[in-house]
Amino acid sequence: MACVAVASTTAAAPCAPRARLDGDADxxxxxxxxxxxxxxxxxxxxxxxxxVVAAVENDRSGGIAVxxxxxxxxxxxxxxxxxxxxxxxxxxxxxDDFAPELVPPAAAVVPAAPSTTAHVDATPAAAPALIxxxxxxxxxxxxxxxxxxxxxxxxxxxxVRVGGACIGxxxxxxxxxxxxxxxxxxxxxxxxxxxxxxxxxxxxxxxVALGAGRVDTDACAPPPxxxxxxxxxxxxxxxxxxxxxxxxxxxxxxxxxxxxxLFPHVWLEGTAAIVVVPLAHVxxxxxxxxxxxxxxxxLPGEPGALGQLAVGLRVxxx
Numbered sequence: 001m002a003c004v005a006v007a008s009t010t011a012a013a014p015c016a017p018r019a020r021l022d023g024d025a026d027x028x029x030x031x032x033x034x035x036x037x038x039x040x041x042x043x044x045x046x047x048x049x050x051x052v053v054a055a056v057e058n059d060r061s062g063g064i065a066v067x068x069x070x071x072x073x074x075x076x077x078x079x080x081x082x083x084x085x086x087x088x089x090x091x092x093x094x095x096d097d098f099a100p101e102l103v104p105p106a107a108a109v110v111p112a113a114p115s116t117t118a119h120v121d122a123t124p125a126a127a128p129a130l131i132x133x134x135x136x137x138x139x140x141x142x143x144x145x146x147x148x149x150x151x152x153x154x155x156x157x158x159x160v161r162v163g164g165a166c167i168g169x170x171x172x173x174x175x176x177x178x179x180x181x182x183x184x185x186x187x188x189x190x191x192x193x194x195x196x197x198x199x200x201x202x203x204x205x206x207x208v209a210l211g212a213g214r215v216d217t218d219a220c221a222p223p224p225x226x227x228x229x230x231x232x233x234x235x236x237x238x239x240x241x242x243x244x245x246x247x248x249x250x251x252x253x254x255x256x257x258x259x260x261x262l263f264p265h266v267w268l269e270g271t272a273a274i275v276v277v278p279l280a281h282v283x284x285x286x287x288x289x290x291x292x293x294x295x296x297x298x299l300p301g302e303p304g305a306l307g308q309l310a311v312g313l314r315v316x317x318x
Contacts, residue, residue: 016041017094019052026129027056027064027083034087040094052094056086060261061198062132062317068093131265131316133161135168139271139312143174145303147282151176151186155310159192161317166194170209178300181220188213188251196318202260203267203318209253213277217299219243245299249279255308259318267318271310280304 018041021028031054032042055067059079064086067077070093080086138156145151153174159166169191176184190211197204219242255273262268285299 016049017091018042018049019054019090019094021054021056023056024058027058027086030083031056031064031066031086031090034083035090038087038091040087040091052090054090054093058264060201060264061203062196066090133317135159135161135166135314135316135318137269137312137314139269139310141172141174141271141308141310143176144307144309145176146305146307147301147303149177149303151184153186155312157192159194164195166192166196166205166317168192176215176303178217182217182300183220184215184217184302186213186215190251190253194257202258205257205259205318207253207255207257207273209251209255209275211251211253213249213251215245215247215249215280215302217245217302219299243285243299245281245285247281247302249277249302252276252278259314261318265316267314269312269314271308271312273308273310275306275308277302277304277306 017039019035021032021035021042035042053069057065059065061079063079063081064083065077065079066086066089067075068090069075078089080089136156136158139154141153141155143151143153151174153172155170155172157168157170159168169189171189172187174186176186178184188211190209192207192209194205194207197206253273253275255271257269257271259267259269280302282301282304284301
């Protein structure tokens with residue numbers, strides 16, 4: 001009789017919640033840790049007990065793609081934002097799958113559901129990897145000023161993800177097209193804030209920027225010429241300056257970035273932006289008049305706004 005009682009007790013013991021994970025090693029490790037915090041065993045099989053199978057992969061958007069299959073071969077897939085939500089969703093499937101095995105009195109079952117929900121909400125999310133929180137980019141950009149001039153240059157930046165936003169900074173350097181005999185360079189730095197929106201395989205990120213810039217403009221002295229031959233020496237674009245102007249102005253910018261994943265955490269990115277320069281010196285600066293009535297060294301006005309198109313690479317979060 002004792003043996004029969006022991007056997008009956010063993011047969012009646014409920015199966016422990018259990019899951020088996022496959023897929024990307026990094027995603028599996030993060031979701032396993034989150035499941036362990038919920039009291040869910042991962043790996044191994046218990047005879048006669050159902051096991052929920054889940055495939056987890058790092059998604060291009062920075063989240064986790066989860067595909068779940070239970071013991072009755074029901075399956076479903078979705079993309080969630082982090083490992084904690086992936087574990088909570090797998091946990092809901094496990095409790096559905098194990099419900100027929102649990103036969104305690106109804107009074108014991110009723111409080112169990114809210115207890116599980118409260119535990120999921122209170123469990124701290126697994127900290128995302130650094131590469132999922134930090135973003136670095138470098139790009140080549142072409143500028144089109146509203147006064148008809150243009151220019152080209154390079155820019156780069158970095159940001160840190162805070163919730164759904166990415167807060168950071170960027171710097172840019174370029175040369176602007178000006179009339180013959182004049183050179184102009186532009187350097188700027190700005191604080192940035194962007195928000196990523198996932199649309200299929202593309203991540204669109206509206207961005208705003210606030211900063212300041214410096215514009216250096218030089219009027220160049222003509223190269224020396226030989227009066228006997230009327231031949232002039234080949235000289236750099238500006239061998240000597242007869243007039244120089246340097247201005248500092250605030251910058252306001254709005255941009256839209258479109259990112260497409262090339263590899264995990266590596267994105268090809270295109271950017272369209274508008275930069276407004278509220279205090280730009282838009283009027284020409286005249287030079288001094290010489291005895292012949294000429295005004296050498298006249299400096300053209302600076303653009304008050306520019307449109308920019310850029311292409312580059314981003315590493316980390318989109």
